[in-house]
Amino acid sequence: MEKLFIYNTLSRTKEEFKAINPPFVGMYVCGPTVYSDVHLGNCRTFMSFDIIYRYLLHLGYKVRYVRNITDAGHLEGDADVGEDKISKKAKLAQLEPMEIVQKYTVGFRDIMALFNTLPPSIEPTATGHIIEQQEIAKKIIDNGLAYESNGTVYFDVEKFAKTNNYTALTNRKLEELLENTRDLEGQDDKKGRLDFALWIKAKPEHLMKWPSPWGVGFPGWHIECSAMSTKYLGEQFDIHGGGMDLQATHHTNEIAQNIAYCGKSPANYWLHTNMLTVNGQKMSKSLGNSFLPIELFTGQHPLLNKGFTPMTVRFFMMQTHYRSTLDFSNEALEASEKAYNRLMDSYKTLQSLKPSGTSTDIVSKLQKDCYEAMNDDFNTPVLIAHLFEAVRIINSANDKKMSLTQKDIDLLHRIYQHFVFDVMGLKKDEETGKAYKALEGVMNLVLSLRDKAKSNKDFTTSDEIRNNLTALNIQVKDSKEGTAWSI
């Protein structure tokens, strides 16, 4: 197996990937907080990790992929004093909090399925692991790194930092963090300005609360990931991922909790995906520039010229490396749509390719290039560049400008299967279902009538048919082998 290199936020370099216990790989990714519809930025992160998951599977690893659903403990507004996001939404909608959770969890899964992302091996919820979270909090108190204050349990960051590197993920100086932290209202119970809550005392009106050794309350946000990753992947596992916006606070605190709990930093490789931007600004709910995936599919959004299929969007995202920001625009999406269609049309052409001539090593070189791209920190843009080399080869062979042996053709099939379908998770958008079968039959009928007109040199009729089809967004393509069409 070729060496796989992964950019590790901990070292800020690309490192060779070595699993703790091969062929098994444990991967934890911070999932969504299910208090509203997922937006496209969320989807980008999960699609990036889907590629990583798929590629590890393709390489033969047995991956346990854990991605949590945050259904409690994630607060609104300033740290540790705001209202629980889900509770708030439940009150506004006059629903049970778990109705909110259910609605948006199902919606999230539906959207991710449309994007053809594989479901994780385990999708645990915070509310399903209250006991585990309490146990971790207790142990951290026992270890002297957390304290209870008026029903809330805080992590003692400054004490922890005396013997541990609290800022390993961000490379910041603790003193600077201390200087720059704002004074917040209602946090008088804290000893240190950087301390964060493991367990939070519930106000009487709070909807989601549980008994605990410190009174009725609910878990802090960061501790759920410590609890669930430890439970399902062990105290130390291979990969931990999430969006870059989680790096400084959520992941930093998560590492601190794990070390305070069991003396071990949880993951060897920390991966962070970059943000999706719109007109150069981060796509975020609070800025009001976020699209819902469904708006993107239908084109029903003021910033969108038209709709795009889920696979076009997926391909569009794969054209940018996961650690770069991806700026959203109609023009870029339209370009991706054409490119994606070309890639898929070429696959169709491949099905009818006839072998001839002698073999060259050009196809096996191409396969090697594809692996090299993916082994270099999952570089999908470079992979796609190589795949367009395959497109060129297939089309040249189809035009009889190049010859391919059966072996070459088989290898091209495998390259498509492995990289386009298995690893990138692309698939044909349509060509399934009754409606498409019917359309196919109608098209064959229409085109045979047009062929008849053409062979009678009745170009008025043949052009009329073609022009009308073009108006319906159906493109007619004549060639020596016959007439093809595409939408």
Added chain:
RNA sequence: GGUCCUGUGGCCGAGCGGCUAGGCAGAGCUCUGCAAAAGCUUCUACAGCGGUUCGAAUCCGCUCGGGACCUCCA
């Protein structure tokens, strides 16, 4: 304000010391009843100014843009 990242051709985006990805758009040619598709060719860029080096888009410094985090977000 502090910390960090970033600035590539008309547009999107890789590359990150020498071998000048890729896609979209544009131009020309081949094919074709015409067109489309496809193929080939073409357009050859690295914010600015200095420095290091035989050699810099790639390293260093400064200047000017853009962004992220520090405060809920993937």
